[in-house]
Amino acid sequence: MADVKLIIGNKRYSSWSLRGWLAMKLSGMTFEEVVVPLYRADSHTALKAANPDAPPKVPSLKVGENAIWDTLAICEYLAEQCPTANLWPEDVFARARARSVVAEMHSSFMALREHVPMDFSKRLPYAGLPDEVEADIARICEVWRECRSLYSEQGPYLFGKISLADVFYAPVLVRFYSRSVPLDETCQAYFDTLWALPEFIKWRQTAEKEEWFITSYDPD
Template sequence: MSMTLYLGTKNYSSWSLRPWLAARKAAIKFDEIIIDFDQPDTKSRILEVSPSGKVPVLIHKELKIWDSLAICEYFAEIEPQLWPEQSDLRAIARSVSAEMHRGFMAIRNEMGMNVKAKHRKVTLTNQAQEELLRIDQIWTGLRQQYHAQGNWLFGKFSIADAMFAPVVIRLKAYTVKTSPTMQAYVETFYNDSAFLEWINDAEQDTLIVPRLECGQV
């Protein structure tokens, strides 16, 4: 029996993108089922598969995994190259992944992931601006150290990149100040065929969820 990844609406579901991209980049096969947000049956459909009432959820035989980072970790057990090979780099990659997973609340609220939004204007709070600076610090620091090994945070693609993928989409969607390193890292994603597969799927979404729309057109 193959693995099934349950996802939210691709245009908006930042948590779903992370494990989806990790699996695609590692060539792990899975079926995907999308549960669109804000439909009359959304809550019941998610609860049928997810104990937390949230997506993403991975179902593999009897096993259910209901958290994006836990699903990424499961994929890394199948394909260990999803984390850097060196143990100290793995520890740093896990640190920045966990930082992303638990934080950056202002960015999430004020710049919701929205693939179809382009150059929207947002007025960010100080907290969101500070969070963007912290992301710049993480990306720039890692890119400076590992640029010789490739264009991802640690040179080769890792789960750390998957965790930041929704931020990349936000930087395309909203007109905010970014550094040259941030812009170059955004372009790395927009030149990647796996990431573009998600972008193309999301562009086809016709569902508009007003509570998830941010910024001025």
């Protein structure tokens, strides 16, 4: 197979990079990880050098001379190329629901993204959040509860077995953790399950050791 490179940004901050990296790990595909620090004067140039045919954004995937960008496109490519990894649920309607909640995460929750950026270096006491952020949190928790209600007998993840749905909601854990967002029993159990995923732990440990800091991400 052609050489595969995943270009990602700072592990401390880049939520889309985390999604792409987790998907790669769960797929079992062998790849080289290329980290490009973001929001620096040379970031654009470095991203174009790493994957010339992709936009200067993260994550992007370089497969030989071919470029794939946008996390969702990367995930669909992996699902096609690594069918035995079962990145989507096997049941047709579970798979459709999984794609629905992934698409919702891909296109929604802008208030949460704006006010609570992913930052592995932050842990603040819960002090309430703007109404629009609380609405996003409520909807995410509703998604989690609905999925767990439907698929809890098949395993501890959103659709029982781990899938791309969990990949897409993984950065939310960091956002919730950084602001000590209170969760009900069902959502806390799911949070704890995904937080303990070995691949997530590995990313988290690396992120916490990064020496690159972006002051604009400081919520204080």
